[in-house]
Amino acid sequence: QSALTQPPSASGSPGQSVIISCSGTSSDVGGYDYVSWYQQHPGKAPKLMIYEVNKRPSGVPDRFSGSKSGNTASLTVSGLQAEDEADYYCSSYAGNNVIFGGGTKLTVL
């Protein structure tokens, strides 16, 4: 199965909102409500930010939110802060396997 499709880059100024998309198929994103989003800072392990499309683990700011429509999921980061600058990866359960997106580098201008 192919990787989920994410834009390679996104950017926004502090305080603004940014939306990162994640496109899949009916066999993954569209077929299950099991989309996750991860944040990764350079040299660090990924951190779970959103799971099951729109649930936030304890400790993740509510500036981060997720949604899904059809075969495309989205991560919205509101009120951008400097520390949000990182790589973001989506993933989807796809039936006894999980597929990741190629990643989006978020730059805070």
Added chain:
Amino acid sequence: EVQLEESGGDLVQPGGSLRLSCAASGFTFSSSWMYWVRQAPGKGLEWVATIKADGIWKYYVGSVKGRFTISRDNARNSLYLQMNTLRVDDTAVYYCVKDVPGSGWSFDCWGQGTLVTVSS
């Protein structure tokens, strides 16, 4: 506090073998599905393998089937990845990962990673 600590990464020649280990603590390991996820230098994340809590059911990404074996020792709270017939494109940081139970393989805890380099 949930902790995962990988070890065993090394430089190995193509065709060689390596065994990665992961020591788990801070949660009920014997009830948890466990995973290996890798990241090639400068690249994205790739799921590698999954093992159910009882160690019976295992799943692999196509590119490692028949070469890699995931296993676990619930008495030792440890996860393993036996990697045989290694290829240059297996070069990556390998992460030991735990999921959010029942969440469709959402990974809420990651180790620091161990680097496997396959090169002659």
